[in-house]
Structures are given as structure tokens and as C-alpha cells.
Amino acid sequence: MKQIEVIPVSGLPEVNEGDDLARLIFDSLGRSRITINDDDILVIKQKIVSKSEGRLVKLADVTPGRRASALAKKHGKDPKLVELVLREAVRVVRAGHGVIITETRHGFVCANSGVDQSNVGRGFAALLPLDPDKSSRRLRHRLEELSSKKLAVIVTDSFGRPWRRGQTDVAIGCSGINPLVSYAGKKDAFGYELRVTEPAIVDEIAGAAELSIGKLAKIPAALVRGVGFVPGELGVKSLIMPRDRDLFR
Numbered sequence: 001m002k003q004i005e006v007i008p009v010s011g012l013p014e015v016n017e018g019d020d021l022a023r024l025i026f027d028s029l030g031r032s033r034i035t036i037n038d039d040d041i042l043v044i045k046q047k048i049v050s051k052s053e054g055r056l057v058k059l060a061d062v063t064p065g066r067r068a069s070a071l072a073k074k075h076g077k078d079p080k081l082v083e084l085v086l087r088e089a090v091r092v093v094r095a096g097h098g099v100i101i102t103e104t105r106h107g108f109v110c111a112n113s114g115v116d117q118s119n120v121g122r123g124f125a126a127l128l129p130l131d132p133d134k135s136s137r138r139l140r141h142r143l144e145e146l147s148s149k150k151l152a153v154i155v156t157d158s159f160g161r162p163w164r165r166g167q168t169d170v171a172i173g174c175s176g177i178n179p180l181v182s183y184a185g186k187k188d189a190f191g192y193e194l195r196v197t198e199p200a201i202v203d204e205i206a207g208a209a210e211l212s213i214g215k216l217a218k219i220p221a222a223l224v225r226g227v228g229f230v231p232g233e234l235g236v237k238s239l240i241m242p243r244d245r246d247l248f249r
Helices: 021-031 046-052 066-075 079-087 132-147 201-213
Strands: 005-008 041-045 056-058 089-096 099-104 109-111 124-126 152-161 164-175 221-225
Touching: 005 201, 021 041, 021 046, 021 132, 041 046, 041 132, 041 201, 046 124, 046 132, 046 152, 066 079, 066 089, 066 099, 079 089, 079 099, 109 152, 132 152, 132 164, 152 201, 164 201, 201 221
Parallel strands: 041 152
Antiparallel strands: 005 221, 041 221, 056 124, 089 099, 099 109, 152 164
């Protein structure tokens, strides 16, 4: 068994549109005397990625349409926020209990299209990155340039889960790591041959990093060290269940 270490990246300044996020993270690690090693995994919260990519919207500039206004009235939500939710969605899956479940342009099925007002300043809302896998690749390449090390990057967000209360962090983008580990054909401790076991390793790493980062500590990134993984560029898009195999749509 390997020992896994999660190292919070503290001391990051407020991130603004156009900032070199990889440089900010690299410099913060340097100030904390933390060096990047080969095969480290940098886990980054979606919010600071969205900020650096200009994915913040001023609610005062949003004009809700008829559908957004009707949904907002029915479910007790801000019409401007609902308008953003609809703009980011390809369809509304279900709405109720003050939540609108949508399918986003990325293929994610989540609450409110990932639109969020936490940690962005009053009067603003953050949208998910347009292409989180691409964001992960760009950050990885830049960090590898700065550190001269080979690593992986995972961008995370908090999602709810059907049939269970609470939220957990999952990967919405990744680079340098295959998101699934296949145990098909391998045998367990009792000799049973596994057929369909495929841990979503990027989601497991996202959850582990969240234990160190937390929601309220203003620490939006962490280095995860000691995880064995297969390098790759399949991205989180490869985790999305094809519609013809999805039992719940």
C-alpha cells in the first residue's frame, strides 16, 4: 500500500480574469517551500479556473426571459440566476424543492447548471469553464513548463448525488491522467474475476483533496502525491454515460 499525501496550496491571491493561474499556484507553492515532483496531481477548484477565464457574470446585466421568470416564480428563485441556468443548459431534467436539475453543454447532469454565487463577490455568479478538460490541459502544460516536472491536473466542483443527501467533489476536467482504472479481467482476493469494476480515480482524488481544501478555508487547490495513475488525455468527457446506456434519462 502506498501512502497518499494531500498538500494544500495556501496563500493564493484573489484570482481575476486573465491571470496566469498556473504561475500564481507555482509561486504560492514556492513561498510555502513546496516543490512539485514528477507524478504529482494538482487538484484545482473550478471557481478559480472560472475566474481566470472570465466566467463571472454581473447579475445586474442579466435580463431574464419568460421561461426563466416562470420557473423562478414557481420554484422561488432569482429570475436572473434562472436565466443563467437556462443559458448554460441544453435541457431541464427536473425542477423542484428550489433546485433546477439540468444537463449542461458539457454533458453534466447537475443542480442549476453549475451556476454558483459562493466566493465570487456580491452581485456576481460564476459559470463553469467552457471546456474544463481544455482548461486542465492548459494549466498542466504551463505548470510543467514552470516546474520541469511531469504531472496531472484535475479541476473539481461539488455535485449532489441521486438518492443520497449532501454533496461531494468530483472531477469536471482532467489532463495527464486516465480518469478510469479498469480492473476487468483481474481477480480479487478470493479468486473471483472482476468484469466491470472501473473506479473513477479522478473523482476519488477530487474527494480526497476536498478533505484537505474544505469549503470555507479559502484554499482552492492542493497537490496530491503518492497516487499511482496511468497518464492519458481521455478527459472527464469520457466519463459521461452515453445516452443509449443511461438508465435514468
